[in-house]
Amino acid sequence: MLVTLSLLLRCNMQYVDWAQGVDIDSPVYMDANILVGSLISNHPLYGKCIDMTGKLLADKVEIMLSMLSVNESIWAIAKLAYCEIYKHPARKVTWNKKIYENQRTKIFQSYESWIDSVRKAVEDWTNAGAKIEVVPNTRDVFEDVLGLIPVYMKEMKLTTGDAIHLALAQKYARSFLTADSDFEEVRRNSPAGDLVVIKLTA
Amino acid sequence: MSIDVMTIRRVSKASEAEEVAVEFRSEFADVGKIVWNKINELLRSSLKSSGFPQPSADSIRQRYGEMERPSLIVVAAGIAVTAGEYKERYGSIDLEYYREHMSPELFKAFVRNIGSIKGRADLNVGDFVTATEM
Numbered sequence: 348m349l350v351t352l353s354l355l356l357r358c359n360m361q362y363v364d365w366a367q368g369v370d371i372d373s374p375v376y377m378d379a380n381i382l383v384g385s386l387i388s389n390h391p392l393y394g395k396c397i398d399m400t401g402k403l404l405a406d407k408v409e410i411m412l413s414m415l416s417v418n419e420s421i422w423a424i425a426k427l428a429y430c431e432i433y434k435h436p437a438r439k440v441t442w443n444k445k446i447y448e449n450q451r452t453k454i455f456q457s458y459e460s461w462i463d464s465v466r467k468a469v470e471d472w473t474n475a476g477a478k479i480e481v482v483p484n485t486r487d488v489f490e491d492v493l494g495l496i497p498v499y500m501k502e503m504k505l506t507t508g509d510a511i512h513l514a515l516a517q518k519y520a521r522s523f524l525t526a527d528s529d530f531e532e533v534r535r536n537s538p539a540g541d542l543v544v545i546k547l548t549a
Numbered sequence: 550m551s552i553d554v555m556t557i558r559r560v561s562k563a564s565e566a567e568e569v570a571v572e573f574r575s576e577f578a579d580v581g582k583i584v585w586n587k588i589n590e591l592l593r594s595s596l597k598s599s600g601f602p603q604p605s606a607d608s609i610r611q612r613y614g615e616m617e618r619p620s621l622i623v624v625a626a627g628i629a630v631t632a633g634e635y636k637e638r639y640g641s642i643d644l645e646y647y648r649e650h651m652s653p654e655l656f657k658a659f660v661r662n663i664g665s666i667k668g669r670a671d672l673n674v675g676d677f678v679t680a681t682e683m
Contacts, residue, residue: 388664394641397663401642404659405650424666461666468662475658 358541360517362534365395365547371402371524372543374409376482376516378525379419381547382412386464387427391549392526399524399547409478411519412469415511420465428458482519492518503532517542625657638664 363369384396403410426442429435429450447454455462473479483489495514499505505513509529516523517540523530526547533544593603621629624639625648639660648656 385663387666388638389667393664397642400663401647401659404655405647427666464662464665468665471658471662472655475655476652477655477658 358539359537360533360540361543362530362537363543363545365399365524365545367398369545371399371406371408371545372521373406374411374480374520375403375522375524376411376413376512376520377403377416378512378523378527379416379423380526381524382416382465382468383420383423384526384547386424386468392547395547395549396526404472404477407476407478409480411480411482411515413482413512413515415508415515417465419508421462424458424461424464425454428454428461432457482515488518499538502538503530503536505529505532513542513544516544624660626653628657628661637667 380392381396381399384390384392385400387393390396402408425447426440427437429442429446430437430440432450432453469479483492492511492514495517496507496510499510499513500507503510503513506529509527512525513523513530513533521541521543523542523544524547525544528546530544530546597603620632622632622635623629624635624644630638642663644660647659651659
């Protein structure tokens with residue numbers, strides 16, 4: 348009887364495409380691409396990222412960020428600065444640690460404000476009353492997150508980074524906002540959980 | 550771009566330190582104009598009383614022409630941008646909606662940061678990697 352009840356109560360993650368009017372339940376885990384997409388004015392996803400971010404801020408939704416998101420955001424912006432210096436097409440350029448080390452001085456000479464833009468946005472929004480929290484923030488949940496990472500890597504065919512995002516979102520949030528198509532697997536092979544993955548497409 | 554930037558422009562060349570003229574103004578015109586004019590006036594009168602004759606505004610204009618003053622659009626209190634920047638950063642956004650649904654402080658913080666990077670349009674934001682050590 349208990350087993351039957353447990354099975355009935357068990358729910359699976361949902362995967363929906365973002366559109367105006369889609370409900371975003373609080374708290375929300377924000378992937379790096381949504382954060383960066385809100386800062387780059389001429390990107391094709393800019394308008395939609397602003398729709399999402401603006402709605403979260405206006406509705407006083409709890410926003411969860413992780414240091415992984417911050418890392419990915421700043422790394423992508425550093426790549427963008429490198430592309431801007433040499434007028435390289437961003438989609439085709441090779442970007443790695445070695446190039447970064449060689450170009451770091453030039454990047455900071457010309458684009459230090461870009462590198463600092465994530466901090467500035469988060470700090471500004473928080474100081475103005477936005478509810479932004481960094482996760483993981485508790486040890487017991489952190490251990491649950493650690494346990495989910497290899498499961499998602501194996502079953503959802505995710506990279507380590509994406510598995511960490513999904514695990515943090517599952518443990519800390521009701522909604523996971525992303526523009527990364529690698530999470531499509533959640534639509535096909537939905538794991539247990541009450542998380543709604545909301546995918547933003549161009 | 551924030552308007553909270555000030556510059557000092559030398560509008561007249563110093564010649565053997567006989568004449569030094571400066572104009573102290575904000576990076577963008579019209580915002581806080583009265584204050585900047587007052588500062589400019591004080592600075593010039595101070596220099597004049599220290600023995601540096603100050604040319605009149607008319608003579609500066611005749612010699613150097615009017616400085617280019619881009620027209621600005623005020624997005625929020627204390628935040629003004631050029632028409633081009635406005636179109637790029639806010640042109641596709643319903644700012645009125647956010648103005649109505651956010652506190653003035655949050656709205657200001659929101660518009661100050663969104664679109665602050667004028668990067669290349671082809672960055673694939675959908676597929677970020679973190680392999681910074683690779």
